[in-house]
Every structure is written in C-alpha cells, then in structure tokens.
Amino acid sequence: MKKLLSLLVIALFATYACGPSLESENENWTKNLDAMNSLKTEYPVYATFIDQKTAEAKKIWDEASSISNEEKKLDKMVAANDLLEDNTIGNLRNMKDKISSLKSKKESLLGMKTPNYQVEQRAKNAFVTVENALRNADKVIYLTNEEYRIEEVPGNIDRAWTSLKDAYKEVEIIIDNINKENKSVADEKTKKEQDIKDETKKAEEAVADVKCEYCGTMNAHDFKKCKSCGAPRDK
Numbered sequence: 001m002k003k004l005l006s007l008l009v010i011a012l013f014a015t016y017a018c019g020p021s022l023e024s025e026n027e028n029w030t031k032n033l034d035a036m037n038s039l040k041t042e043y044p045v046y047a048t049f050i051d052q053k054t055a056e057a058k059k060i061w062d063e064a065s066s067i068s069n070e071e072k073k074l075d076k077m078v079a080a081n082d083l084l085e086d087n088t089i090g091n092l093r094n095m096k097d098k099i100s101s102l103k104s105k106k107e108s109l110l111g112m113k114t115p116n117y118q119v120e121q122r123a124k125n126a127f128v129t130v131e132n133a134l135r136n137a138d139k140v141i142y143l144t145n146e147e148y149r150i151e152e153v154p155g156n157i158d159r160a161w162t163s164l165k166d167a168y169k170e171v172e173i174i175i176d177n178i179n180k181e182n183k184s185v186a187d188e189k190t191k192k193e194q195d196i197k198d199e200t201k202k203a204e205e206a207v208a209d210v211k212c213e214y215c216g217t218m219n220a221h222d223f224k225k226c227k228s229c230g231a232p233r234d235k
Helices: 002-018 022-042 044-065 070-085 087-110 117-141 153-206
Strands: none
Touching: 022 044, 022 070, 022 087, 044 070, 044 087, 044 153, 070 087, 087 117, 087 153, 117 153
C-alpha cells in the first residue's frame, strides 16, 4: 500500500512539474512574440492578419497581468500563448514542415511495392490527394497581395492544413497496410519453408538406419531382426 501511495505521489509530482507555470508561460510568450515577427518576415502578405492575432493574444495577456489568483492568471497566460501557437496561426507556422513531412511520406510510398490491385489503386488515389493538398498549401504560402482577403485567410489556411493532415494520414495508413501485407506474405513463405523442412526431415527419419536396442548395431529402417545379434526390433 505504501509503495502504491509513493508511486501516486511521484506521478502527481511529475505531472505538476511538467505542466505550465508562470515562468514557462512568460518564456513562451517572449518566444511567441519573436515568432510572430519572424512569421511576418516569412509571409509579409499575412502581416495584417498576424498583427490582428497578436493583438488578440496581447489583450488576453494583459488581462492576465491584472489577476492576482495564480491559477486563473496562469489559465489566461496559457490561453494567450495558445492563440499564437495553435489554431490558424499555428497552422501557418507549421505549414512548411507539414509539407516537407508529406513529401517525404509520399516518397516512401513511391518506393514500396504494392502487394495487390486494391492497395495499388488506393495508393494511386492517395497520390492524387497528396498533389491536391500540396497545391492548396502552395496557394496559402505563395499568396499574392492582389489575392489577399483578410476575411478569407483563416478558412484558406485551415483548409490547406486539414488537407495536408488528411493526405499524410492516408499515405501513412497505406504504408502501414503494405507493411502488414508484406509481413503476412513473408510469414506465410517462412511457414511454408519450415513445413517443407519438417516434411523432409520426417521423410529422412522414416528411412534412416535404426540402432538395435540390444547390441547397438545400426540396421536398415525396416529390419525385423538385428543383423548382428538377431534380436527382434521390438526388444
């Protein structure tokens, strides 16, 4: 019982220690503000949108500074950081990494041999899905000032991000299915090879010479009496 309680205390401590704190959220806030400046440099066409979201986050952050209760203060700080890390801004921040991951996953699938027609067709469909997702992402990344409409930005970014995620998941599932199919084929081949070995061994043992239990002389497999001592086989 004492051991169980000790483990529970350790688990609770670990959870608390790894959770957000006032200090960690302050550090995250500084990093996120720097990230917003970098994001504007990377995507100048989205500057007004990024400024808008930064202003929304700053409002929440400023509200946190007036709260004395540490738990409620921390909740506000987390919410402010989440606004600049997740959702649409987070999707824009991580878009290029997601594109790179999807392309890498696609290359992995291209290098695999599909085990049957159904999987081959699904793979072909997945490649179309990937190309559509990459095309949607390119429209977000390479948006021009003439095409920019701030009211359309969240929907365009989020849809592109969802397309990338869905395409990645589809390719991942197909790769997993191919690996499972190939493993199944390999296991079946190994089993057949082992069965052949077992049958061969059994056949060889059936015609192998047999030692006389009485004198130890080796006799043909079908002997009735030992050729040396004359003892019957069952003796």
